[in-house]
Amino acid sequence: MNWYVVYTKPKWEKKVAEKLTQIGIECYCPLITQVKQWSDRKKKVEMPLFNSYVFIQIEDADRNSVFEVAGIVRYLFWLGKPAVVRDEEINVIKNSLKASNIADISVSQIQVGDKIKLETGAFSNQNAIVQEVSKTHYILVLESLGCVLKIKYK
Template sequence: MENNTGKKWFAIYTKPRWEKKVNSRLQEKGVESWCPVQRKESQWSDRKKIIEDPLFKSYVFVHINDDEKIKVLSTDGALQFVYYLKQPAVIRDEEIELIKSYLLEKDAHITVENLRQFRTNNKVVISKGVFMDAEGTVIKGGSKKVYVRLESLEQVLIVEFPAEHLHLKCEL
């Protein structure tokens, strides 16, 4: 989806563990970028520490027009655009906003898995929370998890829901 500025969201690959550095460098260049992070507790040898861990390993999102692609790729640590169907993958504004909204929820927790590891199963509808009325495909999981497919990224968000927040979608 394209907004009225002509800018679209794209995902770029970064060097391993460079997500936050690349995000900062892009912003210093005036490029609108986003590296979604979630807070998690990390155990060190002598203490526990809360860290901000990138949600998508080796990915940063950029909101750019075609003229800014060179500026993005010339950023130290940025490797290439994520491709889907032989073109840079355009991420829908709604997908970005959904992830941003969910990460604002108290105790939000998302685990990301590569889509290619899973097969499609039942369709479900989420009945509570920020994802309310969203439809997803259960690709793998038990009574507490549903995998929400982001087709353009070839990634799956694993969002933990209580089983009572999900119901099978009736197909007529």
């Protein structure tokens, strides 16, 4: 079975993932914990890593069944076809979110625009294009997902 990306209504990612799980469709909505501050308090909240995206694993013939779930707008397309995400890329996302310290990824002597294959850390064996390198963060483009990751150093 392939992993696909469905595009959801804004702020519906967790609800869509929950409903998909309830009807028996395997899905993955990567979440990160952020501290949000209001005028009277601070609170840790889980936010989706990718706004309006939920990854689903489903047979190609059953792809239309996901539209039974409220909040799903459409599939994400890449080059005119529904974007297929490899298992390795899903595992990279899962492993990177489990990592407590990603400062061990070295970007020395890498120039903006270089195509690289990361060899260590949470993104090992991942192909990416370096978009930006600074003292506090770097930005990598994961080509096959068509997304940009901004990674801050600790």
